[in-house]
Amino acid sequence: MATIESPSEGTIRKDSIHAQEGEAWKVEYANGSRRDNVLEAATCSNPGGMASTSRKNKRKDDSLMYTIRQHIVNHQLGLSINCLAFLTLTHLLFPSLRPMTTPFFTLSHLDVRTGMYHPGADDLKFVSLWIVIFTGLRAGTMDYVLTPWARSLGLHKKKTTVRFAEQAWMLVYYSVFWTLGMYLYMRSDYWADFPAMWNKTPTSAMTGLFKWYYLAQFAFWLQQIVVVNIEDRRKDHWQMFTHHIITSLLMLMSYGYYQTNVGNVVLCIMDVVDIILPAAKMMKYVGMQTACDVAFGIFIVTWFIARHVIYMAVVWSVHKDLPASMIYGCYDLNSNSRHSADGGHDVWINVLHAYRSGEHEVCFNNNIRLSFLGLLLALQGLTVAWFAMICRVAWGVLSGKPADDSRSEDEGEDEEEEEEVEEVPEVKIANKLPKAPKEEEVGVEELRFTRRSSPRTRKSKARASGISIPGHSDHKELLGRIGCDKPGS
Template sequence: MVLETSTDSLMGETPRTLRHSKPKDESLFEMIRLGIVNHQMGLSINCLLLLALTYLFFPSLRSNTSRYFVLSYKDDQTGLYKAGFDDLYFVVLWIVVFTGLRAATMDYVLMPWARNMGIKKKKHTLRFAEQSWMIIYYSVTWPAGIYLYVTSSYYGNLPAMWADYPNVHMAPLMKLYYLIQFAFWIQQIVVVHIEERRKDHWQMFSHHIITCILMFASYGSYQTKVGHVILVVMDVVDIVLPLAKNLKYAGYPIACDIMFGVFILTWFVTRHIFFPMICWSVYRDIPVVMPGGCYDPSTRMKDSTNGGNEIWRNIVHAYKGGEGPVCFNEVLRLSYLGLLLTLQLLITVWFTMICRVAYGVLSGKGAEDSRSDDEDEGDEEEEEPQPSPVRLGKRPAQTRTGSGRLPKEEEVGVEQLRFVKRTSPPARRTKARASGISIPGHTDHKELLGRIGCDKPSGS
């Protein structure tokens, strides 16, 4: 509603910026999603209690329920483990554990910590907690992966990843590491779908799907060595980037700038040098070290030089009991290589966006990060002209109208006021400028967008 009088010169104020939230989605899917999001910890605890109580009070079912809690397929003579279908029960348990543990850690530890640090905005507090959870997880799994790699037979020797195929037996720590990582990545697919969608939702979803397919196939076809190396190469970035973002949220722009540089360097070295080296090894080393054919899993002896062209039967060999020969062929090799190159293409697109944002920071030009979990996503800035209050009395300065006459001034009573509805002008989104480095002449900075950026958020 706009207050309007018989005079036509009461609209001289500067437009005021208002925020308008997007309309809420009230669909059934959205209600289910919110129900799961708001009760992640409760649902997880109930599932875990149900399994635990079933195990304790129904001894006849322990042979079935124990597979959720302990590693399966142990060889008592060697102390090593094989792969099999029952391992998927262990993965399911850890998906539930990660769901509840993540929710509890964020709600009762990380978000209160963020508020104690002075981060006031609810969305920034949530982002800080999400990134801190990633730091906690990868600070445990990445050193574990490094330890397994340093003590392995293929340390610093990529062709050795393909030796001794099929690699049927695993050390307990390797099996635990691989299954927990598999569970984490499946749980990340759940997180991407049940929590608020970010700008890069489909890119992240594609990345997680490819990762899970590779882990499922490599575990079932006895290729855990290469899977382990890929995880070690990829995981370190997921410590550095969340740390840089949290320095931004906490209000340490200089430290964040430094960490942002470390992040770019780490990303480039691990994902555009080391990872392509693994892809090259798939292309070059496999035909030499592990030529196509069918092998006896128990003796590792080649039974036939003809590996056929089947894919599914060979990638689920371990899940189906590991009986009979397992084959490796050119179709399977090219399928693995295709998935790895698709992953490389995706992270190359991301790195291009990262470099664009970095250039914007250094040059002071506007930066639009399409990987961003935009901090203001869901809110639009809209400028609405606001009327000035009715002025009663004389104006300090007189201006002439287009007809040459002075505008008429008079005092009006409330009975002469007319209320007229005014429609809001179309929403106008504001451009975000790169931040993180103070550049003279650019005072309208917004925090460096989403996943990348180091400027102190306004209002914390």
């Protein structure tokens, strides 16, 4: 075996002086470490001559729960289709099970005498199916419609196309359901009259379209809770998770307590803002700077009017008008008559009345009123904190601070993986490394080793998040959510 010494790097050994191409070379460094196939590694190195290997240190663990969560994220469409297929085949092939499976596919609790629907426990089956449907629709639309659309618009970075597809999906959803909600609201007897929301309270009758709208919205918000917990967490995870929990509780309680009128109004108030924000972000991604600036201004004005003026008018109506229209006591749903002046003190047994049976009396008391007010004000607290951050950033931009100086280059992902470059000494043979190893007699000419230090590189961390609560992070995060700076593509 022939060896060649290098004072700075170590010793390179070739097992045979006539070794064929592809045989192993070994380098033994001064510190005692070794590396095999050095010539192969050097041949595949970058044009600068530095042979390096990249190692990504994932910030996630390899636990079972993480593996399951990633599997669900990566196969949302397939899992949704399988669930729908299983339920459909069960319904078709097993007639004896149809009384149990029918509520998944059709609206339940129809009063054939009036043609109106009522809330009931079977509605939860309908909601669960629509959670699956929304999951599949979101994944399929993003993968096969919105992502190709983003690429056709010139967006090529994976992260940017994903962000564009996410915002486009939200724009589609809210455009459809806000329009439907406004249609139902404008045709109601409480249009632009908040005290009228409580007329004939409590009443459980509703049209089939209204019932589908309300249950589908309920399913969407429950599905959003699933999304924020299975996908990579972002900086505003807990704020958004709290928001989704409060919204879902309000829908659960309002539906079970026959207060869907006010639920319809609140949804219309909130959804209009969520149309403008995704539209502004999509304009930003495709480089429509002026349109994005205009949309951002409309977004701020709409947010304030809808979520802080009109919304608080609804809250005030809950505080003042509801007790006047529905006096404390217990009521019969069939006649809406008040049987007792004592509404008791129970909350959950009443607000979940429809899910139990809907046949007993439903009572109203001060604890129930305070429960609804507490949830509504908690939701307002979140929106106030977000709006304060919006105004602070908007003021900075109006003061001359460029938006693109206040945020990182990209919106980022939840936790950007760190990439480290492992140092490997560069091997030079006759000042230039050939593409294939060249056989030479050991000792004929001297092989010299040089070493070039390879600095460690670390990717900057960023997250794509919602509007952060003040004190949570700097303004970069918010501008990534609402700003109109030029994105990478």
